Amino acid sequence: MDWGMIDRYSKSLIKEAGHRIRVSFAREIHIDTKDDANDLVTDIDRDIEQFFISRIRRDFPDHRILGEEGFGDKVETNDGVIWILDPIDGTMNFVHQKRNFAISLGVYADGIGMLGYIYDVMADDFYHAVRGGGAYRNDERLPQLEPTPLAEAVIGVNASWVCPNRYVDHEPVIRLVQDCRGTRSYGSAAIELAHVAAGRLDAYLSMRLAPWDIAGGSVIVGEVGAVTTDLRGEEHDMLTKGTFIAARPGLHETILGDYVRLKE
Amino acid sequence: MDWGMIDRYSKSLIKEAGHRIRVSFAREIHIDTKDDANDLVTDIDRDIEQFFISRIRRDFPDHRILGEEGFGDKVETNDGVIWILDPIDGTMNFVHQKRNFAISLGVYADGIGMLGYIYDVMADDFYHAVRGGGAYRNDERLPQLEPTPLAEAVIGVNASWVCPNRYVDHEPVIRLVQDCRGTRSYGSAAIELAHVAAGRLDAYLSMRLAPWDIAGGSVIVGEVGAVTTDLRGEEHDMLTKGTFIAARPGLHETILGDYVRLKE
Structure with a gap:
């Protein structure tokens, strides 16, 4: 090809x-x-x-x-x-x-x-x-992404995931919002992934994304060293809707390990 | 002058x-x-x-x-x-x-x-x-702002105000996030007020802003008919820090009346 x-x-x-x-x-x-x-x-x-x-x-x-x-x-x-x-x-x-x-x-x-x-x-x-x-x-x-501690990280996460929802326990997400430096929400997964690629957001996560929301962005952020998985830590399936996170190395493990508790 | x-x-x-x-x-x-x-x-x-x-x-x-x-x-x-x-x-x-x-x-x-x-x-x-x-x-x-029902409103509110905090009860804010069409957070009160003025956000609220965050924006949004007050519904004092909301007419009353419960 x-x-x-x-x-x-x-x-x-x-x-x-x-x-x-x-x-x-x-x-x-x-x-x-x-x-x-x-x-x-x-x-x-x-x-x-x-x-x-x-x-x-x-x-x-x-x-x-x-x-x-x-x-x-x-x-x-x-x-x-x-x-x-x-x-x-x-x-x-x-x-x-x-x-x-x-x-x-x-x-x-x-x-x-x-x-x-x-x-x-x-x-x-x-x-x-x-x-x-x-x-x-x-x-x-775009330069390779360096690790960033959570306390200095700006994270893309919508306020709706801090509310009770059927995908994740919202209590750990509250802690995530409180423990990071700040949160942003831009209303477009693609644009938030572009921000991750450019180092303007240190992580982006969402609980309900479709393949077309992340297919392009996953390739781009992967090329600068961001880690992308679903919220179980497994490779995101490009054929079905599901959870998603893209983050700098290290930060990815911190967020999944300490702040995400899936309901299903 | x-x-x-x-x-x-x-x-x-x-x-x-x-x-x-x-x-x-x-x-x-x-x-x-x-x-x-x-x-x-x-x-x-x-x-x-x-x-x-x-x-x-x-x-x-x-x-x-x-x-x-x-x-x-x-x-x-x-x-x-x-x-x-x-x-x-x-x-x-x-x-x-x-x-x-x-x-x-x-x-x-x-x-x-x-x-x-x-x-x-x-x-x-x-x-x-x-x-x-x-x-x-x-x-x-910029044209005058028309009223918008909450169910069709995009609101600028940071995820931190959906978490327990010392300024407002966060439970009504959870309902606000769930009842509106969507939320955004851009990390600059001035830019969020510019979005309100341009009709790109239907409301913006924050629980802790200083006079310099909102002094310019308040004049601008007022000229297109947005209502600006503190979260008690009173005129914002330009000499002290405090709560703040700017919203289209009607929406301002809905948010303050049904979704904001101050702690102090």
């Missing part, structure tokens, strides 16, 4: 999609709802996913596509090449803020992340990585 | 300070700590505050200055003109992220906010308002 060629192809596709999103702000955004009111989806999400899928199917007919909006393939195994796409990660930000959302794309071969992309469209910040080739923000290579 | 002249003067001063901050990134940032490890302060905070104070004292010798770093005046009354300054709001972001911090300045006359400024230095986003003249982001006038 010529990953250099696929890398150039992907970058070009993502930049074109970003341009389409920016011009689409000129017209009214039609807001629809999926399962519940918090899960906003827009015409633009769907249009952008269909744009990606039509191009990838034309140019790589034997690859499969797993996309948030469901226009891709029904993917039940890791075999072959799978493009894992979120056309607009952070849809609530997209609707409410018209910024702070990202295109997220990971390209996996037999379950191994080969290419990763996060494009913060409105900031025009493009994070990208080829497996084994380091991670970049635009043209700048 | 020629507020138009002071407005032009302030904008010019803030832009020059922003430039000084950007060039200072070229040299090493010396990180010091004040009361505790979470309260970071840098050489640059102090240098920028002294830059403002030396200029304002030279050009407005009968005005007083209240600044975070303490180089200003000891201000115990609201009489006359008071410049309330945070040279770098969001110091933790400044240190950890080198972005997402702001210069915050409010100019008050006998306790009334006349001029307000928030300059997101790295994004080069400048929010400004003259009392009665509307609020602007750069050259664009």
Whole structure:
């Protein structure tokens, strides 16, 4: 497989999609709802996913596509090449803020992340990585992450996980919030993973993420030495929804060992 | 008082300070700590505050200055003109992220906010308002805020206020997090107030803010119709630290009435 060629192809596709999103702000955004009111989806999400899928199917007919909006393939195994796409990660930000959302794309071969992309469209910040080739923000290579003690760590975690919930005991999460230096929440897993890659967040965790939220970001943060697993400490399955953490080495073990107690 | 002249003067001063901050990134940032490890302060905070104070004292010798770093005046009354300054709001972001911090300045006359400024230095986003003249982001006038129901509101609130704390009962805050559409936390009161002004956050609340965190932002959000008070619902005192909320009309009453229970 010529990953250099696929890398150039992907970058070009993502930049074109970003341009389409920016011009689409000129017209009214039609807001629809999926399962519940918090899960906003827009015409633009769907249009952008269909744009990606039509191009990838034309140019790589034997690859499969797993996309948030469901226009891709029904993917039940890791075999072959799978493009894992979120056309607009952070849809609530997209609707409410018209910024702070990202295109997220990971390209996996037999379950191994080969290419990763996060494009913060409105900031025009493009994070990208080829497996084994380091991670970049635009043209700048991102340095390897050094260990940081929890007391000096800024952690991406949403307030909802500090409330009683069905995934983790919230009492240890309260201790985590109190023991770290500070917490942030940006409303886009992809953007929070970009912050981890750039050293702006020392860890990011969430209790309910889909493959397309983290497929691109996992490749990128892995290239700068962050550890990514589910909250049991096992490799995150790229075919199902579940828990997730990305953190600097050392900090990952501290958080999982001392602050996470899963309910199931 | 020629507020138009002071407005032009302030904008010019803030832009020059922003430039000084950007060039200072070229040299090493010396990180010091004040009361505790979470309260970071840098050489640059102090240098920028002294830059403002030396200029304002030279050009407005009968005005007083209240600044975070303490180089200003000891201000115990609201009489006359008071410049309330945070040279770098969001110091933790400044240190950890080198972005997402702001210069915050409010100019008050006998306790009334006349001029307000928030300059997101790295994004080069400048929010400004003259009392009665509307609020602007750069050259664009910000529209008046319409009421939003809580179920559709995105609220700026840090996870630490969902944990047990000495200011408010955290149980109603848990309900607030669960009843709204989503929460965000950006780590800078000034930037969160800019988001409220621009309609990107529907409310922002915190249990422990200083006058310089909110002096500029209060003027700006007031010009687009946001309601700002302390968490007792009373006018925020610009001379002391305390609780604070800024929210769209209606939402302000809902949050204070149903979700805030002060301990003192």
